[in-house]
Amino acid sequence: MKLRIRHPNGASVLDSLSPDQTVQDLRKAIAPIVGISYERIQGGYPPKPYRNDNDTLEAAGIKNGDALAITIVDTPVDSAPAPAPAPAPAPAPAPASQSINPSPQQPTQNAPPMSSISTGNADAVETNGGLLALRTVPDDNSCLFRALGYVANRDTSITQELRKAVATAIEQDPIMYSDATLGQERTKYIDWIQKTSSWGGAIEIAILSNYLNVEIDSIDVQTGRVDKFGEGSYSERVLIIYSGIHYDAVALTPGLDCPEDFDQTRFSSGDESIVNAAKKLADILRQKRKYTDVANFxxxxxxxxxxxxxxxxxxxxxxxxxxxxxxxxxxxxxxxxxxxxxxxxxxxxxxxxx
Structure with missing residues (x-):
């Protein structure tokens, strides 16, 4: 399995483990990367620590492609702190006439590393797990399919697979997808949606939510509205942004300078905080007028x-x-x-x- 590791020294990819190995095995694999034998490992959104070293990676909920955050600690998280030493006696005050030249201040031990994350003018929102950022896809008539391919499977090249899945679903359910619903004859629509020049919308998102087994939340930039497809049916959700005539992907990244290999695009469907962050991202885009008002142009x-x-x-x-x-x-x-x-x-x- 391939895991993306964010640690104080930067970011790395770990691909030497299998799902049946333990969290302890994961710690041992990470130790040479971060240069210390004990670390706190967190994953998911919001990030939660993995405390049971005997759990398999599968039992701990760690999946292929997950991004894990590593924090260096001096002692195990669950161990009791050592008793504080007795305070040293206060030094005698210096004579009034004597100039005092204090020694240079010692650096604070165990201070958290300074964050290298800088949002600048980029379209991103800070969260507890990193930056929620826009991942733009090409304006090539397949932006919806590329965006969904990226957030669901981290693959923007499966556009024809997704178009075919839509066509098959429509063909197999003439009651749900009648001529009236589609706005044209079903046979024509089935042929049309498989062409690379055809654009997708709500019908396609609803079908692909079922095909990809994931809730799809589409956030409208102009209105801030969130349209949820497959709500309550799946344990995970993905996010896309709609600007009026274009869809883009949304991903959680450790930093804007990190490669997209470290993006997290699937989130727990029970946690609304990531959706709220996506709405804030849409607010930023709206303030920059990065949308098309199709009713009033x-x-x-x-x-x-x-x-x-x-x-x-x-x-x-x-x-x-x-x-x-x-x-x-x-x-x-x-x-x-x-x-x-x-x-x-x-x-x-x-x-x-x-």
Whole structure:
């Protein structure tokens, strides 16, 4: 199994252990990395220490790909502290006429290492377990599938597998996924969603929650709304951010300069603190206006010069010429050009997106 280790000296990858080995074996494997024989090992979110050295890694809940935080301690966590020594007698006061030259102050023992984490202007939120950060994926019409592939399996290349899973689920359940629900004939939708040019939305997220066996929480940047798919059905959740026309992944990282190998993307579905942190991340993005307001963006038709507001205004405007004759006020709409080449649909409050 592959474990990501964050320790005072930096970060490392440990891949020499198997699930049936013990926490004590894990300690022995970590000791040469951190250069000391005793350490506190924490994992999960929020981080909790692993205290029973006889537990197997599997029994302790440590899984392949987990990120563990290592803290150096002088004595075992559960051992009793040594009695405090008797106080030394106070030194005699120096004569008033004598100048006092104190020796340099000794460094405080066992002080925690200074954090090397710096958020700067990055899109990240500090948590007890590290930084919750945005992991952007390409604008290639498959952003939803790439984001879900990353947070669920740490693999952005499984887009076609996920598209196929959606198509299969729709094909096997004509009652749940009727023509009316899909907005077009089922057979056409099944063919359409498997094309690399097709965008996914709420229907796809609901299906993939079941396929990936994980709760999927989608946080809308503009409104701060959290749409939960598979809520109450799974022990773990993953997080994605929706900006109006694009999805990105969300991950917990020890530091913004750490490689993505150290990202944690699965969290306990019983802990809402990580969702609250994701909402704060959406707040940061909203303050920076990193979203597209699909209801209120402005356009004008270059043929009749009429101003158009939002997606509804675009689609209800009489056709005045070639599609390129729809241009934008204030140079904002270049990211919204997709309305000229494909139909956008909305299901359950979440727009489809690429």
């Amino acid at each position: 402005t356009l004008k038709c270059n043929q009749c010069m009429k101003g158009l507001v939002g997606e509804k205004g675009y689609w209800t405007h009489p056709f005045c010429g070639i599609l390129e004759n729809a241009s934008q006020y204030n140079s904002v709409l270049y990211i919204y050009i997709y309305v000229c080449v494909m139909i956008v649909y909305r299901v359950g409050g979440v727009y489809c997106d690429g």
